[in-house]
Amino acid sequence: MLDKIKDFASWFFVTGDPLIYGADIAIALTTLAIVFVLTYFKKWNWLWREWLTTVDHKRVGIMYIIASLLMLFRGGVDALLMRTQLAFPDMKFLSPEHYNEVFTTHGVIMILFMAMPLMFGLFNIAVPLQLGARDVAFPFLNALSFWLFFMGAMLFNMSFVIGGSADSGWLAYPPLSELTGSPGVGQDFYIWGIQISGIGSLMTGINFIVTIVKMRAPGMTWSKVPMFTWSVLSSCITIIIAFPVLTVTLALLFLDRYLGAHFFTMDGGGNAMMYINLIWMWGHPEVYIVVLPAFGIYSEIVSTFSKKRLFGYGSMVFAMMSISVMSYFTWLHHFFTMGSGASVNTFFAITTMVIAIPTGVKIFNWLFTMYRGRITFSTPMLWTLAFIPCFVVGGMTGVMLSVAPADFQFHNSYFLIAHFHQVLIGGVAFGYFAGLYYWWPKMFGFKLNEKLGKWAFWIWNIGFYVCFMPQYFVGLDGMTRRVSTYGWDTGWWAMNFTSTIGGFLMGLGFLFQVWQIAHSIKFMEKDTTGDPWNGRTLEWSIPSPAPLYNFATTPMVTDRDDWWEEKERIAAGHKPKAKPELEPIHMPKNSAIPFLQSVCWFAVGFGLVFHWLWIAIPGFIGVFATMLAHSFNYNSDYYIPVDEIKRTEAAARRSV
Amino acid sequence: MAHSHPHAQHPAHGEGHYGHHDLEELRKFGFWIFLITDCILFSALFAVYIVLHGSTAGGPGPKEIFEMPGVIVETFILLTSSFTSGLAVLAMNAGSRKGLIGWLIVTILLGACFIGLEVTEFVKLAEEGHTISSSAFLSGFFTLVGTHGLHVSLGIFWISAVIIQLVRHGITPVTKRKVQITSLYWHFLDAVWIFVFTIVYLMGVM
Numbered sequence: 001m002l003d004k005i006k007d008f009a010s011w012f013f014v015t016g017d018p019l020i021y022g023a024d025i026a027i028a029l030t031t032l033a034i035v036f037v038l039t040y041f042k043k044w045n046w047l048w049r050e051w052l053t054t055v056d057h058k059r060v061g062i063m064y065i066i067a068s069l070l071m072l073f074r075g076g077v078d079a080l081l082m083r084t085q086l087a088f089p090d091m092k093f094l095s096p097e098h099y100n101e102v103f104t105t106h107g108v109i110m111i112l113f114m115a116m117p118l119m120f121g122l123f124n125i126a127v128p129l130q131l132g133a134r135d136v137a138f139p140f141l142n143a144l145s146f147w148l149f150f151m152g153a154m155l156f157n158m159s160f161v162i163g164g165s166a167d168s169g170w171l172a173y174p175p176l177s178e179l180t181g182s183p184g185v186g187q188d189f190y191i192w193g194i195q196i197s198g199i200g201s202l203m204t205g206i207n208f209i210v211t212i213v214k215m216r217a218p219g220m221t222w223s224k225v226p227m228f229t230w231s232v233l234s235s236c237i238t239i240i241i242a243f244p245v246l247t248v249t250l251a252l253l254f255l256d257r258y259l260g261a262h263f264f265t266m267d268g269g270g271n272a273m274m275y276i277n278l279i280w281m282w283g284h285p286e287v288y289i290v291v292l293p294a295f296g297i298y299s300e301i302v303s304t305f306s307k308k309r310l311f312g313y314g315s316m317v318f319a320m321m322s323i324s325v326m327s328y329f330t331w332l333h334h335f336f337t338m339g340s341g342a343s344v345n346t347f348f349a350i351t352t353m354v355i356a357i358p359t360g361v362k363i364f365n366w367l368f369t370m371y372r373g374r375i376t377f378s379t380p381m382l383w384t385l386a387f388i389p390c391f392v393v394g395g396m397t398g399v400m401l402s403v404a405p406a407d408f409q410f411h412n413s414y415f416l417i418a419h420f421h422q423v424l425i426g427g428v429a430f431g432y433f434a435g436l437y438y439w440w441p442k443m444f445g446f447k448l449n450e451k452l453g454k455w456a457f458w459i460w461n462i463g464f465y466v467c468f469m470p471q472y473f474v475g476l477d478g479m480t481r482r483v484s485t486y487g488w489d490t491g492w493w494a495m496n497f498t499s500t501i502g503g504f505l506m507g508l509g510f511l512f513q514v515w516q517i518a519h520s521i522k523f524m525e526k527d528t529t530g531d532p533w534n535g536r537t538l539e540w541s542i543p544s545p546a547p548l549y550n551f552a553t554t555p556m557v558t559d560r561d562d563w564w565e566e567k568e569r570i571a572a573g574h575k576p577k578a579k580p581e582l583e584p585i586h587m588p589k590n591s592a593i594p595f596l597q598s599v600c601w602f603a604v605g606f607g608l609v610f611h612w613l614w615i616a617i618p619g620f621i622g623v624f625a626t627m628l629a630h631s632f633n634y635n636s637d638y639y640i641p642v643d644e645i646k647r648t649e650a651a652a653r654r655s656v
Numbered sequence: 657m658a659h660s661h662p663h664a665q666h667p668a669h670g671e672g673h674y675g676h677h678d679l680e681e682l683r684k685f686g687f688w689i690f691l692i693t694d695c696i697l698f699s700a701l702f703a704v705y706i707v708l709h710g711s712t713a714g715g716p717g718p719k720e721i722f723e724m725p726g727v728i729v730e731t732f733i734l735l736t737s738s739f740t741s742g743l744a745v746l747a748m749n750a751g752s753r754k755g756l757i758g759w760l761i762v763t764i765l766l767g768a769c770f771i772g773l774e775v776t777e778f779v780k781l782a783e784e785g786h787t788i789s790s791s792a793f794l795s796g797f798f799t800l801v802g803t804h805g806l807h808v809s810l811g812i813f814w815i816s817a818v819i820i821q822l823v824r825h826g827i828t829p830v831t832k833r834k835v836q837i838t839s840l841y842w843h844f845l846d847a848v849w850i851f852v853f854t855i856v857y858l859m860g861v862m
Contacts (some may be wrong), residue, residue, distance in 0.1 A: 137682045210686045244697040260789035269711025269792030631817055
């Protein structure tokens with residue numbers, strides 16, 4: 001009996017690596033600490049009532065952001081482990097198998113469990129407020145999306161200590177990811193972690209499209225919609241078209257592994273190339289999904305901190321929309337070398353070059369917005385300014401990669417690695433950091449410390465160039481991606497070592513950001529204006545943090561940058577816009593179902609990973625039961641009475 | 657259900673009065689967008705099937721294993737159910753709860769017959785040794801047709817839940833929207849089946 005348990009444990013838990021044991025202890029201690037703190041301060045009830053069951057978009061947004069920053073930490077640790085392994089030739093820090101797991105989880109976590117949720121967090125924080133709306137269109141679904149992402153992320157992260165991680169690269173190309181190449185459970189954790197959170201992403205896409213199309217404040221015609229909201233719309237349209245393909249692709253891979261189907265296998269007539277096409281039909285739009293909202297954030301920030309209306313509003317909208325359409329026609333440039341033939345390669349090379357044009361248009365829009373503006377160099381603006389040259393270089397190397405014949409040289413080299421990190425860090429991460437700094441006071445009612453923020457900014461940026469510029473050259477020297485080590489005779493040492501220094505500098509920059517947040521929580525003064533940056537759009541017209549119902553009365557929009565125009569009118573001595581009488585506000589009730597249903601999905605995923613139907617089937621039943629419970633509940637909303645609104649507003653204004 | 661009905665207390669709610677949105681309209685619009693995503697899901701599965709339909713790995717192809725009479729019966733049953741689901745909506749618009757519930761029951765019974773025939777077909781194929789793991793063609797076939805079947809099965813459960821709610825609450829803005837959405841879903845599945853019938857079965861045996 002004891003032997004049986006021992007056997008099971010040594011198969012179930014990942015063993016043998018001191019790093020993993022360290023992590024096991026850290027996870028156990030952290031869990032204990034959280035349980036202790038919650039119990040000691042009697043916060044379990046608070047946690048359940050205020051957070052786990054909330055359907056308020058602002059709280060959902062905050063939970064997304066916390067989770068994504070934790071994932072950024074984990075993905076970042078993965079990155080530093082790799083950089084340490086590559087710092088010197090013939091390093092024995094990570095075994096090749098462990099290295100494979102680390103680069104796989106680094107990629108998956110950074111894109112799917114860091115960038116996506118951070119993006120959704122910012123959607124949630126800003127979009128309803130920019131629209132003058134009380135919440136998103138489907139608050140219940142919104143909470144469900146978050147919890148599905150969270151459970152998916154937990155499932156994926158669990159593989160680290162239970163069962164073993166996926167190790168076939170972030171997109172899991174077959175036949176390596178088939179049972180023949182990856183017999184362990186890691187690949188199944190990958191499939192179900194991404195599948196469950198992917199369903200959440202799809203629903204968020206639907207939710208925000210409906211919110212933006214149907215819930216704009218009266219008077220907010222399409223030409224008055226704030227640019228961030230436009231970018232969210234373009235990103236969500238891309239989500240709803242791209243994510244179903246991911247769902248199908250992962251489901252087919254699962255059928256191959258679980259039921260022995262032959263979609264992508266080497267035998268039985270399977271076609272592995274089809275997987276690569278399918279996954280990139282999602283994967284390429286995916287990078288535009290994450291970068292488009294960053295473009296929106298830069299647009300808001302450039303215009304706010306230059307105190308000028310955005311230059312070329314119409315061309316910006318047109319550029320975003322054309323990017324979201326064109327992003328479906330470039331996927332093949334990820335595998336020019338895989339034998340599609342000259343004419344197919346030419347088509348995709350041209351579409352890839354064409355998509356650079358609208359991106360270029362935007363760069364000029366931002367530059368012209370700054371031209372003759374009164375620029376303030378606050379941290380959101382600094383990240384925006386750093387983004388422009390970084391993204392131009394990253395974009396240009398992308399155009400180099402799009403030249404199909406030349407790509408035969410660049411393909412799978414560190415040149416490519418440097419390129420996509422430059423657009424994803426310089427474009428996406430910088431943008432989300434900028435957005436986080438920009439909307440932080442709206443979320444929590446205080447700004448983040450600027451001095452520490454500037455330290456973090458400079459360390460990050462210097463670290464970035466030190467890390468990735470050498471990678472272009474080491475790539476041109478012939479170093480390919482995903483190699484766990486190299487010899488002294490290659491001549492790659494100096495550049496790799498420099499790159500490692502840069503990687504650790506970025507890590508230091510991240511620590512500065514953590515310090516900045518901790519320091520600001522303790523010492524920063526409350527922002528009493530609700531409008532700390534002298535903003536232009538509606539979210540700055542209400543107190544910070546926004547009250548539960550956001551707007552006491554629905555704003556009437558008359559201009560683009562409506563709040564800025566209103567301030568100008570008041571400054572010129574005109575009366576503020578008349579506000580209608582207060583009315584009871586219709587709000588959705590909290591619900592435990594999103595959380596419970598996601599726990600059931602987790603059980604489904606976990607059961608199917610281990611082929612344990614005794615967990616998966618109850619999980620499925622739970623999913624259906626919670627769906628029915630929601631459908632049969634006709635008591636899901638309530639009204640906030642006028643008295644309560646008056647009290648809340650008075651309290652908020654008193655602190656103003 | 658003991659809960660009082662919020663819409664009865666606040667008649668203004670459904671009309672989208674100042675600052676409040678007509679939630680039922682939002683939900684219908686959201687469902688249309690969901691249908692777009694489902695459409696793409698099926699297109700991906702169709703694409704996969706079309707790519708793989710010749711890869712029989714030495715096993716039988718479409719011509720050898722499809723039995724058209726059963727499939728044609730299935731098709732007629734599903735098309736009829738789409739028609740009865742339309743009749744249900746007409747009865748609802750005429751304000752007849754009885755008619756509505758009656759036609760919905762006919763619809764799900766037809767749906768159940770369709771699923772019954774499909775399961776019989778799958779079991780028969782499996783007994784002859786043609787399973788999802790036999791060849792890439794059969795993997796594509798079972799997945800595409802099975803996904804459609806799962807959608808129909810889900811629809812049956814969903815419409816049943818709506819029928820219970822109709823019995824409890826009558827025709828209200830909420831139940832009305834639910835009927836409209838399920839009916840939309842049902843017609844959508846019918847349209848997908850027409851493609852399944854044409855691309856998988858007709859073009860398979862021709």
